[in-house]
Amino acid sequence: MDSIAGQKPAVVWALNISVVVLVLLWIFPTLGLFVSSFRTGDQITASGWWSSMFPAEQVLQIRAADPDDNRVDIGNGRYAVEGNLFGEEGLQGTMNAWGTSSRALGAYEPGETADLGDGETMTLQADGSYVWEGNDDQISGRAQRVFVTATQPPDFTFANYNFVLFDENNSEGMARAFLNTLTVVIPATIIPILVAAFAAYALAWMDFPGRALLIAAVVALLVVPLQLALIPLLSLHNAIGIGKGYLGVWLAHTGFGLPLAIYLLRNYMVGLPRDIIENAKVDGATDFQIFTKIILPLSFPALASFAIFQFLWTWNDLLVALVFLIDASGETTVMTRQIVELLGTRGGDWEILATAAFVSIAVPLVVFFAMQRYLVRGLLAGSVK
Amino acid sequence: MHPALQGVITIIVGVGGCIGYFYFANLFLDKVLFPARGPNIGRNINRANMIRPWVFLFPAMFALGLYLAYPVVETIRLSLTERLPGGEYRFVGLENYQFMFAEAKFWEAMRNNLLWLIVVPAASTGFGLLAAQLTDRLRWGNIAKSIIFMPMAISLVGAAVIFKLVYEARPEDVAQIGILNHLYLLFGGSEPQQWLQIPFWNNIFLMIVLIWIQTGFAMVILSAALRGIPEETVEAAIVDGANPFQIFFKIKIPQIMGTIVVVWTTITIATLKVFDIVFAMTNGQWETQVLANYMYDKLFRANDWGVGSASAMIIMLMVLPILVWNVYNARKEMR
Numbered sequence: 106m107d108s109i110a111g112q113k114p115a116v117v118w119a120l121n122i123s124v125v126v127l128v129l130l131w132i133f134p135t136l137g138l139f140v141s142s143f144r145t146g147d148q149i150t151a152s153g154w155w156s157s158m159f160p161a162e163q164v165l166q167i168r169a170a171d172p173d174d175n176r177v178d179i180g181n182g183r184y185a186v187e188g189n190l191f192g193e194e195g196l197q198g199t200m201n202a203w204g205t206s207s208r209a210l211g212a213y214e215p216g217e218t219a220d221l222g223d224g225e226t227m228t229l230q231a232d233g234s235y236v237w238e239g240n241d242d243q244i245s246g247r248a249q250r251v252f253v254t255a256t257q258p259p260d261f262t263f264a265n266y267n268f269v270l271f272d273e274n275n276s277e278g279m280a281r282a283f284l285n286t287l288t289v290v291i292p293a294t295i296i297p298i299l300v301a302a303f304a305a306y307a308l309a310w311m312d313f314p315g316r317a318l319l320i321a322a323v324v325a326l327l328v329v330p331l332q333l334a335l336i337p338l339l340s341l342h343n344a345i346g347i348g349k350g351y352l353g354v355w356l357a358h359t360g361f362g363l364p365l366a367i368y369l370l371r372n373y374m375v376g377l378p379r380d381i382i383e384n385a386k387v388d389g390a391t392d393f394q395i396f397t398k399i400i401l402p403l404s405f406p407a408l409a410s411f412a413i414f415q416f417l418w419t420w421n422d423l424l425v426a427l428v429f430l431i432d433a434s435g436e437t438t439v440m441t442r443q444i445v446e447l448l449g450t451r452g453g454d455w456e457i458l459a460t461a462a463f464v465s466i467a468v469p470l471v472v473f474f475a476m477q478r479y480l481v482r483g484l485l486a487g488s489v490k
Numbered sequence: 491m492h493p494a495l496q497g498v499i500t501i502i503v504g505v506g507g508c509i510g511y512f513y514f515a516n517l518f519l520d521k522v523l524f525p526a527r528g529p530n531i532g533r534n535i536n537r538a539n540m541i542r543p544w545v546f547l548f549p550a551m552f553a554l555g556l557y558l559a560y561p562v563v564e565t566i567r568l569s570l571t572e573r574l575p576g577g578e579y580r581f582v583g584l585e586n587y588q589f590m591f592a593e594a595k596f597w598e599a600m601r602n603n604l605l606w607l608i609v610v611p612a613a614s615t616g617f618g619l620l621a622a623q624l625t626d627r628l629r630w631g632n633i634a635k636s637i638i639f640m641p642m643a644i645s646l647v648g649a650a651v652i653f654k655l656v657y658e659a660r661p662e663d664v665a666q667i668g669i670l671n672h673l674y675l676l677f678g679g680s681e682p683q684q685w686l687q688i689p690f691w692n693n694i695f696l697m698i699v700l701i702w703i704q705t706g707f708a709m710v711i712l713s714a715a716l717r718g719i720p721e722e723t724v725e726a727a728i729v730d731g732a733n734p735f736q737i738f739f740k741i742k743i744p745q746i747m748g749t750i751v752v753v754w755t756t757i758t759i760a761t762l763k764v765f766d767i768v769f770a771m772t773n774g775q776w777e778t779q780v781l782a783n784y785m786y787d788k789l790f791r792a793n794d795w796g797v798g799s800a801s802a803m804i805i806m807l808m809v810l811p812i813l814v815w816n817v818y819n820a821r822k823e824m825r
Contacts, residue, residue, distance in 0.1 A: 305549035337564035360557020421645030473643035
């Protein structure tokens with residue numbers, strides 16, 4: 106088999122390169138958002154995220170210290186201001202050139218002295234220390250502008266995450282939405298599993314009239330668009346007094362998740378060895394005992410697969426939450442909803458958007474990479490059959 | 491009460507309720523209703539065993555009926571009625587459908603949905619097949635697969651934000667921060683484009699988001715199918731002097747055709763219901779409306795339940811052939 110692609114080095118190279126291209130295409134969009142969430146708003150608008158990974162040449166505009174407060178009389182009617190342009194932190198990176206006018210940004214090397222006319226001079230060292238000299242008139246009023254061209258190393262910050270998650274004054278924060286999402290997801294994942302497991306066992310291992318029909322019904326309901334359920338169920342919830350709220354969204358997710366749960370679990374349980382079950386029956390075990398003591402533990406992989414599906418689906422859901430959960434007060438907003446709101450109100454503030462989006466993406470990604478095996482297994486069981 | 495606490499209580503009540511229901515219903519069946527003792531012991535055991543499946547099935551059937559089957563019927567009814575002020579309904583026959591068919595926005599949504607239905611499943615399956623075949627023999631194939639599969643875990647809303655950044659356009663004289671415009675200018679484009687505002691093509695840019703998500707799904711399943719192909723068939727082809735392309739198209743593809751169809755239909759269903767992407771990225775402006783978003787507009791913005799339900803029925807009708815096909819296949823398999 107390997108001989109198809111395994112022998113000619115050129116083919117192997119072409120293969121590797123095309124997969125690299127494919128992988129890059131697939132990871133670039135996410136990477137862009139991820140990198141952006143660690144940059145300040147100014148950095149994001151100043152340059153594309155792809156250039157933030159490398160040292161970049163940037164022009165910084167800095168003013169010398171205020172001459173009226175800081176000038177020193179050095180005799181002969183001349184005054185001087187001394188100090189360091191970069192303050193106490195110093196410059197991140199190295200200074201390549203500097204200038205005093207926006208028309209000649211890189212006119213001088215570090216260490217050179219610039220002649221500003223009529224005896225006014227400015228000397229700037231590579232470490233940012235400067236001496237600005239001139240007469241009474243020149244060293245007063247507004248301080249001299251200096252344009253520093255510097256190569257700066259990549260610079261990233263956690264400030265966005267702090268702002269989005271922990272800033273109490275931020276009314277558009279994600280902390281509450283995060284908790285709300287969690288509150289929706291956990292019961293909505295656990296409850297359908299139990300309900301479905303019993304039903305799947307009955308459909309797989311118990312004989313009764315109408316079984317085939319019920320299985321067909323489950324297969325049919327698998328693809329019924331949940332859009333159909335929105336208005337009828339919302340009216341129903343209102344009529345029986347649940348209204349919009351967590352209880353409603355938990356019930357809705359349970360209902361919508363059941364067909365897949367029953368289908369996946371039944372397919373798995375049907376494949377369990379018949380001998381075990383029949384032996385247990387001969388030994389006098391009841392169906393209930395067989396289910397709880399044998400089937401449930403053996404079905405763990407299928408249970409895990411469905412749990413991941415349901416978790417991802419409820420965590421990422423927008424529509425069901427919009428319809429069944431989020432009321433006019435907005436107290437119960439979930440993360441997906443919060444992000445859509447931010448897209449409307451903060452459309453250009455990429456540092457906020459990127460961070461908020463990543464907060465909501467992070468948890469499913471962790472689950473995905475940790476449980477990928479079960480996810481794949483579930484996918485295969487759910488669709489190839 | 492704090493929602494988190496409420497959540498914990500719900501889990502306990504829900505899980506405890508489920509376990510309690512199954513346990514006590516069984517107990518009731520075996521000890522009280524049809525006790526396995528006394529003169530009718532044989533008949534009782536048989537009766538208990540006839541009823542037990544329904545005890546196991548009841549909660550699931552009840553939830554399925556209430557949350558999926560009942561809404562289908564109710565939606566048909568709503569689509570044929572008009573809601574009057576004061577909570578009354580009036581039967582209007584097909585008026586809602588007539589109103590909908592007369593609306594340009596509906597036909598725009600139909601056209602776009604059909605476009606989505608053609609492009610997304612085809613492209614996702616195609617890319618998935620390509621990725622599955624290319625990564626199959628690579629040493630780092632599993633890592634590559636993980637990365638292509640990863641978008642599956644990302645919400646459609648998250649993906650919408652991700653691609654908004656990709657498509658971002660800035661004025662011509664400042665640095666571009668969207669990579670698409672950056673590349674566009676790099677390769678000779680004249681000025682930055684607002685990709686999501688160019689009618690017709692913006693549909694394609696929205697579809698790319700879903701293709702990006704669904705390709706991983708297609709790849710995982712097709713990759714498993716490719717591995718299931720008997721090696722002898724491929725070896726025989728090599729011996730006969732087939733080149734790699736012939737092997738792929740003439741030996742492998744025909745053998746996994748069944749799986750390709752399954753993948754295609756699964757993605758078709760996901761595509762039919764596409765809502766979040768359009769809702770978050772364009773909200774149907776610039777001629778990007780799709781049926782699910784049109785329906786949401788009608789139901790919750792215009793508050794017109796009749797037309798909203800009618801458009802939901804259109805989605806249902808489009809799903810119906812796949813539904814019948816799935817049921818047919820499932821029944822065939824069970825025999």
